[in-house]
Amino acid sequence: MLIPVLIGMSIITFSIVHAIPGSPAKAILGERATPEAMERLEENMGLNDPLYIQYFRYVGNLLQGDLGTSVQTGRPVAEEILPYLTATFELALCAMLIAIFFGVNLGILSAWRQNTSVDYLSMVIALIGVSMPVFWLGLMEQWIFAQELDWLPSNGRMDPRMFFEPITNFYLLDALIQGNLYALQDAFRHMLLPAIALGTIPMAIIARMTRSSMLEVLRSDYIRTARAKGVREGLIIYKHALKNAFIPIITVFGLQMGLLLGGAILTETIFSWPGVGRYLYDAIHARDYAVVQSGILIVATIFVIINLIVDLLYAWIDPRIQYGKE
Amino acid sequence: MVRPLLEISRFKMYFHTDKGVVKAVDDVDLTVNEGEVVGLVGESGCGKSVTSLSVMGLVPRPPGRVEGGSIRLADRELTHLKGREWRKIRGNVVSMIFQEPMTSLNPVFTIGDQIVEAIRQHRKLDKKAARRLAADSLQEVGISRKGILEEYPHQLSGGMRQRVMIAMAMVCRPKLLIADEPTTALDVTIQAQILDLMRRLNRETGTAILMITHDLGVVAEMCDRVVVMYAGQVVEEADVNTLFNQPRHPYTQGLLQSIPRLGQRAERLYSIPGNVPNPKQMPTGCRFAPRCEYAMNICRTEEPGLFAIGDGQNSRCWLHVDKKEEADRDPTTTTS
Structure with missing residues (x-):
């Protein structure tokens, strides 16, 4: 499944990017470039070749790990995109952890106390969460926690005065590896607001999904069996029921994680987070084909890989699902 | 013991x-x-x-x-x-x-x-x-x-x-x-x-x-x-042989009759007429009375207790007492 999806993705990104009006040559040379100069540049960049030749050249390069060269900076995209990618990935991961932790527990709570005020309150929280636009939530967070209360920094990944040399570019991880507690604390403080802003919608979706899935599982016969054995309520919920309820919930984890990776652009803009969303946004404005194509392709690839992981998780959780066996 | x-x-x-x-x-x-x-x-x-x-x-x-x-x-x-x-x-x-x-x-x-x-x-x-x-x-x-x-x-x-x-x-x-x-x-x-x-x-x-x-x-x-x-109540209780040989409550009799038997080719299988009462609107008196072929006046007005009728057999039916007064005198009854 992975390979045909990736081929399809490469064709689609290639076509979309080339359908965007505007010429990269114009973007590079500026508005006042002479037609001759533009002609020459386009010839050099191979933009006058038939589209399918451009496509095959692009795929051929891809297979060699060459994602093309950014026309803005002249550096290879593969090299340039990496720090942006890790920044986004770190943010999305933290947002997802928040979303899973609060979403799952909120969902369990309201399923366990179905039709009580606890249930209604949890679901109202979830409804507010899902209907609050990210940009508004982000701005409110900045206003309250950064501006008024001055508890947390409002933008960036780290205080620029911090003496810090990233290794993997996952700042939290790097700070931990280096044993740099100041940096760890600072990175964490910078992470908090954007991660909450980004994680709120998935949190709400996960909470609702968990609730309905748990409600179904809690009604099942094997939960009654567990109770008949004398198992405590906590174990029934978190062991017997949750493992079964997780099967549909995990699907949502995968989809949401994919959306977070691609959809972090608003959050990244608000919190000046140097992530792949901002990188692509700038590239689109500059008609930087190579960057846009590769960026989208990479995000799509990650999306596909996450869903592959989700499929593997199914089999790990549910013994009835087995791959590759008749 | x-x-x-x-x-x-x-x-x-x-x-x-x-x-x-x-x-x-x-x-x-x-x-x-x-x-x-x-x-x-x-x-x-x-x-x-x-x-x-x-x-x-x-x-x-x-x-x-x-x-x-x-x-x-x-x-x-x-x-x-x-x-x-x-x-x-x-x-x-x-x-x-x-x-x-x-x-x-x-x-x-x-x-x-x-x-x-x-x-x-x-x-x-x-x-x-x-x-x-x-x-x-x-x-x-x-x-x-x-x-x-x-x-x-x-x-x-x-x-x-x-x-x-x-x-x-x-x-x-x-x-x-x-x-x-x-x-x-x-x-x-x-x-x-x-x-x-x-x-x-x-x-x-x-x-x-x-x-x-x-x-x-x-x-x-x-x-x-x-x-x-x-209908939410015990109507008869007995050891297994007694129950199969001498069912005393009309409902039990009906249940036993409705078992199809080998060798008997009935035109239609027996079934107890009527339906189980709606648990939200139980009939007054005996709950089985509307379906009972022996139902008497008292059955429709007063609920029978579980009467002991010997050999550990109990039955919730007015048929086992001639009059209601007699039932009240019987110390083993649990008239409600």
Whole structure:
């Protein structure tokens, strides 16, 4: 499944990017470039070749790990995109952890106390969460926690005065590896607001999904069996029921994680987070084909890989699902 | 000397729903002696499952609420128990197996894990010892194949799963096993095996069994004594031979008549006319009166008590007394 999806993705990104009006040559040379100069540049960049030749050249390069060269900076995209990618990935991961932790527990709570005020309150929280636009939530967070209360920094990944040399570019991880507690604390403080802003919608979706899935599982016969054995309520919920309820919930984890990776652009803009969303946004404005194509392709690839992981998780959780066996 | 193990007396469990009160169990008396196999018989919705779930403390509350009466198990009152006290009893003193073996085991845990969990809930054993005990208990129910502890429920057939359920229920040697239609979902040949198994375990371990069923064949094969329920009440109680030979309550008579017999080719199978009353609107007087061919005037106005009619046989019917006054004088009656 992975390979045909990736081929399809490469064709689609290639076509979309080339359908965007505007010429990269114009973007590079500026508005006042002479037609001759533009002609020459386009010839050099191979933009006058038939589209399918451009496509095959692009795929051929891809297979060699060459994602093309950014026309803005002249550096290879593969090299340039990496720090942006890790920044986004770190943010999305933290947002997802928040979303899973609060979403799952909120969902369990309201399923366990179905039709009580606890249930209604949890679901109202979830409804507010899902209907609050990210940009508004982000701005409110900045206003309250950064501006008024001055508890947390409002933008960036780290205080620029911090003496810090990233290794993997996952700042939290790097700070931990280096044993740099100041940096760890600072990175964490910078992470908090954007991660909450980004994680709120998935949190709400996960909470609702968990609730309905748990409600179904809690009604099942094997939960009654567990109770008949004398198992405590906590174990029934978190062991017997949750493992079964997780099967549909995990699907949502995968989809949401994919959306977070691609959809972090608003959050990244608000919190000046140097992530792949901002990188692509700038590239689109500059008609930087190579960057846009590769960026989208990479995000799509990650999306596909996450869903592959989700499929593997199914089999790990549910013994009835087995791959590759008749 | 027979000693009562489970004594349910005048027990009432009502469900309070938005649409009214459902008197699922209304004034039920039931006794199971130590080591005895008692059948609890009745149509679906007559309250037999709710009665048994009440003994386990598994009736969801709300909407269920105990409205009166008591349940005593091994000299202990159960109706006031709290969560922790219930958990000490469930699976330990009383355990239960259910109708649907296909869905009663948790699909994502192995057989071994599930039995070990039941053991370690009540016995202080390390994991190894508990696994050995689990394997032993499976052997006891006739599953000795290697690696069974590592298998998942979906790898087993329905009959095998019910055996696993029985092994799990019996592993802590409960004094009482409640079996809620344990063979209804199984093939006939497997049914007989499971019934044999339960009978054998009853003899070998002395665990009493409360057998809930609507199948009178199962009752005839398994039980020492039978309790018949109708519309949330016990209508007749007798030892198994008496009940089959001399049923005294018209409802029991109807039930027995409706069993088709080999060699008799009836034009139509017998069925009791009418329907089970709506539990939200019970008829006044005897609840069976609207369907009863012997119904008298008193049946429609006053509710009969459970009259003792000799040889441990009880019947809730006005036919057993000439006049109501006589019933009032009888010290064993429980007129309500």
